[in-house]
Amino acid sequence: MGLRTITRKTLLYKSGVEYADYALNHAEGCAHGCTYPCYAMMMKKRCGVVSSYEDWVQPKIVENALELLDKELPRLKNKIKQVFMCFATDPFMYRVEEINQLTLQILQRLNKDKVKAILITKGVYSDQLVDTQLYNERNEYGISLVSLSEAFREKYEPFSAPYKKRIEALKKLHDAGLKTWVSIEPYPTPNIIRQDIQEFLESISFVDKIVFGKWNYSRLTTAYIHNKEFYNSMAYEVASFCERRVIKVHIKEGTISPLYLSTGQSAERVTLGNYM
Ligand code: SF4
Incomplete structure (x- = not known):
């Protein structure tokens, strides 16, 4: 039918x-x-x-x-x-x-x-x-x-x-x-699934652009108490990987926590150097 x-x-x-x-x-x-x-x-x-x-x-x-x-x-x-x-x-x-x-x-x-x-x-x-x-x-x-x-x-x-x-x-x-890209969104927190971001990024390392964003619209991620630190650190990993492999990167708005930014070195580097 x-x-x-x-x-x-x-x-x-x-x-x-x-x-x-x-x-x-x-x-x-x-x-x-x-x-x-x-x-x-x-x-x-x-x-x-x-x-x-x-x-x-x-x-x-x-x-x-x-x-x-x-x-x-x-x-x-x-x-x-x-x-x-x-x-x-x-x-x-x-x-x-x-x-x-x-x-x-x-x-x-x-x-x-x-x-x-x-x-x-x-x-x-x-x-x-x-x-x-x-x-x-x-x-x-x-x-x-x-x-x-x-x-x-x-x-x-x-x-x-x-x-x-x-x-x-x-x-x-x-x-x-042809031009290819990957949207890594909504990226799950470890209480949903534990995974190795480096292994994951390797599997798509041929692409021209990566977009990274957090998991929204669910209590699951906010229930994970370290979710801000987690997303700041994942955003840093993604941006660093893309910098090394000369891949364009875009970290979606709201993924990096502004609170953490004032003190967190790694996330700061993401905001300074890697926005597309
Ligand atoms: S169900 Fe929604 S989120 Fe999933 S592929 Fe379709 S449009 Fe995209």
Whole structure:
């Protein structure tokens, strides 16, 4: 059975986020069903668009997405610096082929008008993206990754792609000369899972950019009494690693604690030298 469908009145919107400029969401809901919980799902539930977690994990595809792009791009293409895909769904949902195919069509349509896209997924990138006749080589391909533990993934990102597959697909794009990045957010505190940040960073050391951010919207991390020191120290580890490997780094706002900054040497170094 195919996915449920919806139609929208508009697709491209100004994101209000500095690095994203414009954005689009060509589905309502997301099959990955993250349980951190997912911020997009909380917002959609709050405004009554999505009724429950079960509703959220059965995404509806925007059936007029390409039609809308044809209408909107002539007016907007010269204004747009880049389009972010996606803030409120995932463009390469694991094993949801209909969404993935629509994502490829949308990218082709944007790139045909020389509009660059920045993507992020917890799924698996398609090999087809290496075809630079169809897809702009300035696109930036990112994965969201916070742990190398499959047990963690099954609990917190239950229907997303296994980590190994996410990394392998991203590496293929990197090896083809395309720009790649990783979002390490929400990074878990040790009471959620203990992990070796160096081993983790090594697994993605080929990328061009790393974004690091703390775990929000849950009592789990604030229950960890050393969470401020922990995030300051992890931010320092990430920034130092990126400096050594010549990787761009961005530490998300609110990850480093200002209180600790006044006395903590390591975090101070992060703020001084490594913001992108
Ligand atoms: S992949 Fe992103 S949009 Fe999808 S459920 Fe997880 S956090 Fe939400």
